[in-house]
Amino acid sequence: MKTLTLPATAGSIPPLSEFVREGAVAAGIATDELGKLDLILEEVLMNVARYAYTEGSGEVEVRYMAEKGRLRVEIIDSGIVFNPLEADSPDLSRGLVDRPIGGLGVFLIKNMVETVHYRRENDQNVLTFTFP
Amino acid sequence: MNIEATELDKAVLLKVSGRMDAEHAPEFERACQTWISQGRKHLIADLADLQYVSSMGLRSFLSVAQKLQAASGALILCGLHGLPRQVFEMTRLIGVFQVFETTEQALATL
Secondary structure (H helix, E strand, C coil), rough: EEEHHHHHEEHHHHHHHHHHHHHHHHCCCCCHHHHHHHHHHHHHHHHHHHHCCCCCCCCCEEEEECCCCCEEEEEEEECCCCCCCCCCCCCCCCCCCCCCCCCHHHHHHHCCEEEEEEEEEEEEEEEEEEEE | EEEEEEECCCCCEEEEEEEEEEHHHHHHHHHHHHHHHCCEEEEEEEEEEEECCCCCHHHHHHHHHHHHCCCEEEEEEECCCCHHHHHHCCCCCCCHHHHHHHCHHHHHCC
């Protein structure tokens, strides 16, 4: 399992995505799937950057394990208890006028991964997903 | 992300290329706001060279479209394909926006 820890900010998303892409290549995942992987990571990491550290700043750790044709990724922060998977599903039936502009990130995560789980462990939030 | 604007009689054409992610989505919103402030009511976003859109990008598209709708205008999308199209379909936003294959088709509706 490989690990990279960076500040939990939006600016860390590109290097963390690049890091996980290396794992995807090692796992033999098709290159045309890498955009989806970037998307999942951006959505998860933006949630951490926005909500994990309400007071002050902190770090986010990304770990991956490359398996044959599949990648297992863990995203860990030491912020407040926050399970993004508990967010209400957005109402996708609404028209333009009353369609809320937020709330789609977690929906996209859930729809683009094979499995996604959250656990609180050692005072840390741990989100695990497998891709594709 | 790169945004190339062309002012036409009936609309402003915005050719958006690259990645509309958390870092770049606000640029699109600012570019659109500049035209809205100048009284333009119809913006056509040509997305044929857009490679990537995240929820932050969707947020920007929705925000701009809602502002234009309130002003009796519209944000019209063209050339959606690949991952961005999948994201619009998955979130059922494809039915919320006016979406055309080409900018010519979009212009013909105005």
